[in-house]
Amino acid sequence: MKPVRSMLPLYFGPPNKALFGCYHEPPSERSRKCAVLICQPVGHEYINSHRALRQLAARLSDAGFPVLRFDYYGCGDSSGSSEAGRVSQWLENISMAISEVRYRAGLTQVCVVGLRLGGALSAIAGAQRGDIESLVLWDPIVDGKSYLEKLIFLQKEMLRFRPKPKRDRNSQGHIDILGFPLSNFLCSELEKINLLTLADKPAKNVLVIQSDQTTGEDSLNDHLSRIGARLEHQRLEASQIWLPTTDGSLLVPNQVLQSVVSWTSQMHQCQTHCQTH
Amino acid sequence: MKDAFIKSRPMKEEAVLFGEKKSLAGVVTDPPTTVGNHLRPAVILLNPGIVHRVGPGRIYVKIARALAAAGFVVLRFDFSGIGDSAVRHDNLQFEKSAIREAQDAMDFLKSTRGIEHFVCLGGCSGALISLETARCDSRAVGAVLINYPVTEDEDGSANADLVNRRAAHYYWNFALFNLKSWHKFFTGRANYRQLMQVLRLEAKRQFTSKSEIPREATEFEVNLRQLTDRGARLTFLCSQGDPLLDELRKAGGSELQHLCALGKVTLDIIPRSDHTFSSLDDHEQLLEVILKRINGITCSGKKIINTPQAASDAEAVSVGDSVGRVLD
Numbered sequence: 109m110k111p112v113r114s115m116l117p118l119y120f121g122p123p124n125k126a127l128f129g130c131y132h133e134p135p136s137e138r139s140r141k142c143a144v145l146i147c148q149p150v151g152h153e154y155i156n157s158h159r160a161l162r163q164l165a166a167r168l169s170d171a172g173f174p175v176l177r178f179d180y181y182g183c184g185d186s187s188g189s190s191e192a193g194r195v196s197q198w199l200e201n202i203s204m205a206i207s208e209v210r211y212r213a214g215l216t217q218v219c220v221v222g223l224r225l226g227g228a229l230s231a232i233a234g235a236q237r238g239d240i241e242s243l244v245l246w247d248p249i250v251d252g253k254s255y256l257e258k259l260i261f262l263q264k265e266m267l268r269f270r271p272k273p274k275r276d277r278n279s280q281g282h283i284d285i286l287g288f289p290l291s292n293f294l295c296s297e298l299e300k301i302n303l304l305t306l307a308d309k310p311a312k313n314v315l316v317i318q319s320d321q322t323t324g325e326d327s328l329n330d331h332l333s334r335i336g337a338r339l340e341h342q343r344l345e346a347s348q349i350w351l352p353t354t355d356g357s358l359l360v361p362n363q364v365l366q367s368v369v370s371w372t373s374q375m376h377q378c379q380t381h382c383q384t385h
Numbered sequence: 386m387k388d389a390f391i392k393s394r395p396m397k398e399e400a401v402l403f404g405e406k407k408s409l410a411g412v413v414t415d416p417p418t419t420v421g422n423h424l425r426p427a428v429i430l431l432n433p434g435i436v437h438r439v440g441p442g443r444i445y446v447k448i449a450r451a452l453a454a455a456g457f458v459v460l461r462f463d464f465s466g467i468g469d470s471a472v473r474h475d476n477l478q479f480e481k482s483a484i485r486e487a488q489d490a491m492d493f494l495k496s497t498r499g500i501e502h503f504v505c506l507g508g509c510s511g512a513l514i515s516l517e518t519a520r521c522d523s524r525a526v527g528a529v530l531i532n533y534p535v536t537e538d539e540d541g542s543a544n545a546d547l548v549n550r551r552a553a554h555y556y557w558n559f560a561l562f563n564l565k566s567w568h569k570f571f572t573g574r575a576n577y578r579q580l581m582q583v584l585r586l587e588a589k590r591q592f593t594s595k596s597e598i599p600r601e602a603t604e605f606e607v608n609l610r611q612l613t614d615r616g617a618r619l620t621f622l623c624s625q626g627d628p629l630l631d632e633l634r635k636a637g638g639s640e641l642q643h644l645c646a647l648g649k650v651t652l653d654i655i656p657r658s659d660h661t662f663s664s665l666d667d668h669e670q671l672l673e674v675i676l677k678r679i680n681g682i683t684c685s686g687k688k689i690i691n692t693p694q695a696a697s698d699a700e701a702v703s704v705g706d707s708v709g710r711v712l713d
Contacts, residue, residue, distance in 0.1 A: 117400035117410045117469060128400060128412070130469055158437050162469060184439050185412050185446065187398065271626050271657040273666035284665045287442025356661075358435055 115166075120178075120208045127201055128185035129178035131212055132165045138172035142217040142241060142376035143209045146177040147202060147226030150193065151259075151288035153350035154183060157223055159358040160349050160365065164221070167369045172378055174213035178205045191282060191289045195229070195297035202233040206240075217241045219372055220311070224350055225249050228301050234310030242375045243311035244368050247320045247348070250328050252301030259285045266352075286352070303328055309337040315371045317364055319346040342367055397453075403462075403493035409486055410469035411438060411462025413494075414453040426502040426526050426682060427494045428452050430461040431487060431515055433508035433531070433661075437468025440508070441661040444668055448506070451672050455680060458498050460490055464514075480517070487518040491525075502526045504618075504679055509534055509660070519617055520608055527618035527682045529675060532629050532660055535605060535636040606640040613649040620651045620678040622671065624658040651678065 114133040119126040134140070146161055148154050165175045180198040182188035206218055219242040222230035227248025234240040249255045263285050273284065282289040290298075304327055314337040316329060332339050346361035353359070397415040402408065430445050432438060438461040439446055449459040463470040464483050473482055487505060494500045504527040505515035512530035519525035569575045612619060623630040633652075634641070644650040653674045658667035 115410070115469065115471070117402065117412075119398065119400055126398070128398075130410070152442075155436060155439065155441060155443075158439075158468065159435070184443070185398070185400070190443055190447075266663060270659040270663065273664040274657060287444070287661075287663045287665060287668060289665055356434055356436075 115169075121201075121204050124187070125181055126187045127178050127181065127204065129176050129205065129208065130162075130165065131209070132169035132175040132177075134169045134172045134174055138378060140172040140373075140376045140378055141215055142173065142219050142372075143213040143215045144168050144173045144175045144372065145202070145205050145209050145218060145220045145230075146175065147205075147220060147222035147230040148177065148179065148184075149224035149226050149350055150180065150183055150198075151290075152286040152352060153224050154179075156352060156358060157350045160360045161223065163360050164365050164368060167365055168221075168372065171369050171373050173219070173372065173376070174209065174215065176205055176209035176212070178208075191291055193291070193294055195294065195301070198229055199233050199236070202229060203237065206233075206237075217376065219243070219376065221368060221372075222246065222248060225255070225298075228252070228303060231303055231306060231310040232301070235306045235308040238308060240311040242313040242315075242372065244315045244317065244372065245328075246317045246364065246368070247350075248303065248316070248328070249301060250303045252298040255301070256290075256295060256298050259290070262286065262351075304331045306331065306335060309335045311337060313338045313375055314340070315368070316341045317367060318343050319361070319364065320348050340371065401460075401462075401493070401497075404486060404489040406471070408465065408471035409462055409489060411460055411490070412449070413497075414449040414459045414461075415498075416453045416456045416458065418456075425457050426504045427458040427460065427498065427500040428504045428506055428679060429487060429490045429494075430459065431483070431505060431507035431511035431518075432464050432467050433511045435467055438463050442663060442665075442668060444662055444671065447668060447672060448675055451676055452679060455676055457679065458494065458500060460494060462486075462490055480514075483514045484518050484521055487514060488522055491522065504529060504682060506531070506675070506679075508532055516608065516612075516619075519612055519619075523615065525617065527620070527679070528612075529620045529622060529678060531622045531671075532624055532627050533621055533633055534629055535632045605636050606638060609637065609640060609644055609650060613644055613647075618678075618682050619644075619649070620653065620674075622653050622655060622674055622678075624660055624662065624667070625654050625656050626659040629660070630654065653678070 116131045116133070118129055118131060120129060121127045144165075146165055148161055149157055161177060165177050168175045178201070179186040180193065180201045182190055182193035182197075202220075206220075210216060210218060218240055220230040220234060220240055221244040222228070223246040227245040228250070230240075230243060231245060231248060234243055260283070263283075266286060282291040283295070284290075309332065314332055316332070316339065318341070329339060329341050344361075344363050344367060346364045347359045349359040349361055397417070399413045399415070401411050401413055403411070428449075430438065430440075430449060433440055433445075440448075440461075445461050449461050452459045464479070464486050465471060465473040475482075477485070491503050494503070501524060503525050505518050505525055506529040507513075507515040508531035512533040515528045515530055516533070519528040566575070609619065621633060623633060641650065641652070645652055655662070655667060655670045655674065658664070658670065662668060662671055
């Protein structure tokens with residue numbers, strides 16, 4: 109019988125703004141000198157990609173990395189109402205989560221993996237902090253404005269096949285995107301996101317994984333190289349797991365997960381008798 | 386107002402691991418004050434399908450916090466292999482392991498909070514497990530069953546059919562009476578392929594005899610009777626825009642109508658909502674009904690007390706400003 113791998117659900121941070129996370133401890137016989145933080149997307153994209161990111165965390169931990177997945181303030185199991193989400197708050201949350209995973213793992217080197225908005229936020233946080241060793245940007249949001257437009261389009265499409273809600277949410281200071289409120293303030297923050305304006309490199313080593321052909325990674329790659337990041341770019345045929353599916357299934361793109369684990373393992377070699385699985 | 390109430394009273398949330406191998410991950414939300422909690426059952430939220438314990442649109446978090454603000458201890462957790470809980474390595478079927486794990490959740494709350502009575506709440510397959518758990522374990526004094534799927538897809542192949550049934554339900558109940566939809570139809574912007582599929586489906590249904598209601602429908606009626614005879618309170622919550630509602634009415638038949646009339650079972654319909662409650666309006670309405678229904682169940686020792694309010698509300702429900710209906 110396989111042993112149950114060690115995973116600890118926990119709350120961290122200040123009690124009035126506690127964040128939920130899951131800490132995956134690596135097996136003691138394999139250890140790397142780098143901890144991994146996984147930054148998830150938000151809203152329906154968070155729900156849809158939870159399964160894949162949980163599996164990614166398990167695989168990274170199996171490869172010898174201590175891993176922390178966490179929910180931003182106002183998201184998932186973390187404290188705060190869904191209306192309370194702010195980009196500035198989420199950037200602080202990433203810093204808090206970096207401290208938490210460093211403390212738990214007893215390591216200083218950190219690799220951050222971010223999907224969609226999680227990718228954009230981790231790139232911004234990395235550029236501001238300047239202490240991220242390596243960064244995986246999995247289909248990151250490059251331009252916040254077009255991200256918002258696509259969310260609004262998705263909401264309109266969804267409304268074609270369900271009764272229209274009675275109340276106009278715009279009048280209440282937020283819009284409804286598939287049951288997640290986006291406040292006017294958050295929208296204005298999201299609109300300002302543009303990874304092509306990053307002045308400093310977000311990490312020493314960056315892997316950009318592109319499965320969505322429409323997110324404009326080419327210009328992102330050029331920009332990241334220009335600001336001094338050691339860059340690797342991979343185009344992979346994989347499902348856009350963050351989108352809702354007609355039958356409600358949650359997809360796990362094996363190839364992407366394998367790429368992330370293998371690149372991260374190459375960047376951060378094992379200290380002891382370590383085999384990548 | 387409800388949101389303001391919840392925000393003004395910070396929740397106490399605790400991440401937990403429980404079960405035989407400490408492999409089931411969950412979050413317990415405790416009320417701001419613990420006075421008198423032993424009189425109330427704890428509420429256990431069961432995964433809606435394979436979505437993790439946060440629920441679609443974060444609705445399970447909202448439900449847990451609203452109930453905790455009303456004085457209930459709430460546990461939301463993931464079944465094995467879903468969300469953050471580890472996969473089981475025995476050969477137990479999901480239908481059985483899920484019930485056992487819901488019972489593990491009860492044991493956990495008994496050992497950590499001293500609570501002995503529970504209400505199981507779940508959406509879709511979570512509703513099935515809630516009903517089954519209530520049937521198997523007398524500690525469950527009630528169940529809130531959201532969009533209960535009377536006919537379950539056993540091999541997953543019926544998913545496409547379910548999509549068509551949902552579309553059919555939407556066309557017959559909403560689009561047919563909507564000028565914009567007719568405008569789309571006459572200006573070539575409608576989904577004609579789906580319309581044809583829906584028409585075929587309806588034609589097929591018209592030729593299918595009513596006697597072909599699946600066998601589990603009869604079992605379903607028996608289950609309802611057994612549970613209510615035991616004194617358990619059952620609430621069915623259905624989206625108006627969901628085809629499962631029609632199936633529930635058919636399967637429940639006269640027994641469901643009878644039990645509703647006696648106030649032992651309630652059937653609340655959430656107006657203008659869809660299967661996953663994918664709008665913020667749906668959330669507000671759902672929360673309101675859940676609070677009302679669960680507030681109606683309190684326990685004293687082993688005796689379940691149905692409050693007078695709950696009994697009088699069983700036949701007709703008014704959901705705030707919106708209108709809820711029972712077996713219309």
